[in-house]
Amino acid sequence: MQYPAPISKLIDGFMKLPGIGPKTASRLAFYVLDMKEDDVLEFAKSLVNAKRDLTYCSVCHHITDTDPCRICDDKERDQTVVCVVQDSKDVIAMEKMREYSGLYHVLRGAISPMDGIGPEDINIPDLLKRLQDDQIQEVIVATNPTIEGEATAMYLSRLIKPTGIKVTRIAHGLPIGGDLEYADEVTLSKAMEGRREL
């Protein structure tokens, strides 16, 4: 069946979002038709504003509406530690923990020759510039435990170690509060590898 042009355009728009196929897209589009006009306007405005008002922090590359971002600007935070993550979402996850009070650096990706992504394509050169500032004493590498995340971590460690700054990698293994029996074999074997003396 042919949709009228305005709605097929809307469906098309929804389908550009991740995880949304044609069925969900048309369900959302028809839902929009039933919404109050004010709500629709509000929604449209927030979409545009999110895109227009948010930029990347010129220091850490985290998404922000002020530059430098609130985290970089916060003098209360420990200025000697930088936690390197792949994505802005990772910063938010870390912040939820409320245990870490250092700074961040968002790479926005991981090194992957297969996808044509080299060290200069993610924010590594910027990180090095930041490290020249003598305040920073430790870099915590919190890239994902995937092959690319791991390679990026190893690359960073090679790059930074000669400067005398301490480089650490976050641990991986069993989730806390989970039962051992429910962990998959691979996670379990990683946890065994990383065991430590009590």
Added chain:
Amino acid sequence: MHIDTLYLKQFRNYKQMGLDVDNTINLILGENAQGKTNMMEAVYVLAFAKSHRTSKDKELIQWEEDFARIEAEISRKTGPLSLEVIISSRGKKTKVNGLEQRKLSEYIGALNVVMFAPEDLNLVKGGPQLRRRFIDMEIGQISPVYLHNLTLYQRVLKQRNQLLKNMFPVPDHEQEMMLDVLTDQLARAAAQVIVRRFSFLRMLAPWSQDIHRQISREKEELSLTYVPTAEVSEGMDLSMIEEKVKEKLMQNRQNEIRRGVTLSGPHRDELSLCINNKEVQTFGSQGQQRTAALSLKLAEIELINDNIGEYPILLLDDVLSELDNHRQSHLLHAIEGKVQTFVTATGVNGVEHQTLKKASTYYAEAGTLRQVK
């Protein structure tokens, strides 16, 4: 273990087919292109979630349909299990007792299958990739961790090969450093794979030696040797192997950059088979090569039993007629009464062994199977 029921939907030439299996030995007869091998393939896919014949899952789906489904009820020592593999154009799903499995490595191993098909007769004389595949498939069945390590290795290898290609002709400093990183990462993954392969062959060797001795009427000694591309040997520990693999990669570095490909590591290692200290690949007769292949497959069945405490399902696809009487009897004798087996053949001629007289016989015709009483 035992398959009790099998159900296929839109799989290859089977529109819909249900089968109750009540016998240990099951003989499937039929003309060519009627669905004998497809049925064997279905059992194989149920075990490994991929085909032995094609890497394109789409080919498994019946023409003009959008999915294929294989279901089976199986009995294991630990109890009954229902298994399901669904293949559609959007990917595949696996279920155990109705629960979808998040990772393939969690599914594989639910059903253990050993297949012996005509192409396996080439296991000995064919290219080294066949023997590597044999090792990888078999360890994968008993060790999900191995499967994970192997996938890891292959992915790092791809990244490294791509980087090597990018580095030609003049590598920059960043690329050199990235190559160091990927070399470390590759060596670490390689060590895990190599250690497991060594220990697998150490366990397989006595079984295959024994079986081969019997089939050759005490005349031949079969030995298996892992021939690595790096200077590693069996007694070394993980970190030592990692070190040696890295050393080899470092030696080849310039050459690798020139050729744009990783030249050493588990993906180039070889399994060498000797009979009475002579390499079978090059010096063995056709008969010796076949016997050695058969010995390896039979050893594998015993090894799985040894590891998991029960025998796997055996699929003999069109191979009985390829073996002479003596080897046939040996094979059938070895499995009699303990290994549930599916055998295909075009006719009963050439497969008249005593064991097969007790088999349930099915007849495959144009995508149907009917039991012959």
